[in-house]
Amino acid sequence: MKIKIVEVGLRDGLQNEKTVLPTEVKREIADRLITAGIRHLEVTSFVHPKWVPQLADAEQLAKELSKRPAVTYRALVPNRKGLERALETAVDEFAVFMSASETHNRKNINKGIDGTFPVLAEVVELARERGKKVRGYVSTVFGCPYEGDVPVSQVIKVCERLFEMGVYEVSLGDTIGVATPVQVKAVLKELIKHFPADRLAGHFHDTRGTGLANAYVAMEMGITTLDASFGGMGGCPYAPGAAGNLATEDLVYLLHGMGVETGINLDALCETSLWVEKRLGKPLPSKVLRSYAGSREA
């Protein structure tokens, strides 16, 4: 089995941290992650700096990234304007995003779901004209902080429209970290009836400790692309102090235990996270990282 890990720490992680890291530090993080074996890096988001001050340096960072063979740099773009800025940088691939639940979409994007489709369609069209691939993110697939349960039919509808636009992959987000393995199995079983499993990615959060179990079940269901954040960086905006993204270290440990080759050097990845902890001035929640740090002390 081959699993593709999309490292989202520099984007989804950092945008949920209070500390704003200097561009220089972000670039060094990217370099260190690549040295540790990461090949797919989501580096930033071209949303308006007003909304995500942590990523206000998107353009500068994306222009200064070191070109590396076999490495894909990715960035989120909310609309045509964001894409036009991003197209002038070293970013290789783009991602558009929306929610499966109406209320979360409105709160996050300031538009209803139906009103979001044409905005994203324009982005995907232009990016593809320029020869760039686009990923689609769907948030609140497994639950919405405002609406609670989200019907699978709604997820299918949103995925269908995104694939029609031309995204090559949809990443299914457990935005608030409520999913459990049985639910992941049930939702994926439905989705796989409509879309090939290799066009779907799992984006799990560990807010209630189920991130790794959900990732494991997703792989059992045929999902081969998983998103994760080094050190488990990035909290949950709906619960201060709670965990956010699944930690890359924890996922890599699981994969190596399954005999899956990732090309990632777990020690080097932990060292990168420890280096970043010093810049953030706080420990990161990855369990493997804490175990690695503790073993060094012991």
Place this chain on the structure above:
Amino acid sequence: MKIKIVEVGLRDGLQNEKTVLPTEVKREIADRLITAGIRHLEVTSFVHPKWVPQLADAEQLAKELSKRPAVTYRALVPNRKGLERALETAVDEFAVFMSASETHNRKNINKGIDGTFPVLAEVVELARERGKKVRGYVSTVFGCPYEGDVPVSQVIKVCERLFEMGVYEVSLGDTIGVATPVQVKAVLKELIKHFPADRLAGHFHDTRGTGLANAYVAMEMGITTLDASFGGMGGCPYAPGAAGNLATEDLVYLLHGMGVETGINLDALCETSLWVEKRLGKPLPSKVLRSYAGSREA
């Protein structure tokens, strides 16, 4: 499906915490856990106080426990002397313990594996004469801090001897938290050829974040008894700052998501852990607990 949760926080959790809690506080923790719906409580260990000062009050605590219907109090006993002390208390059930790996057994019990069997056999015999049930703990089932991999044949040998002595159940310990789901599946597949699944319990640690995924896989393999520690109390003696026991809150959240009725009120359990955090002067690592605490603040 019915899952039995054995709450080990007062024993396996506390023995790995630096803070020594007063007996009075421990008794209140037991009462609060029971109010939250916990029915199987491992409350202490009758080892020599020199080895585990956190549990030096074993006798006093075990004498002062409130008698509650449908609640089972359990305690570890290392030998005949420990059992004799424990028999004079309110404890309902006992547990003996040893390791699947020779080096860990020697370091932990100061005896080789073959030399440990007669000591435990004497305990089990006396306890059963007194009408008490005895559980067996096997440590280092999925890996040893000194020997690394532990052959399944060695685990089977130790389990066989324990069942021959008359223990009614063996709890399989991932003492250092190295197990991954594929390994759990493989080891259980072998064990289940020799012992009924309902005589085996899973005792997973979350040191590398795999605790919940391992518990999930164990249930898929037919295991119906799982050990856990409220709040995830108790670290890993081999890696300071790393997590130890699987958190009861995280396990209960998983189970409720699977539609498994536990009789446990998750909010009440979280409140208990928050109450204990104040006594310990530090946050506990359960992800569900952190999410609960954060949601209250948000």
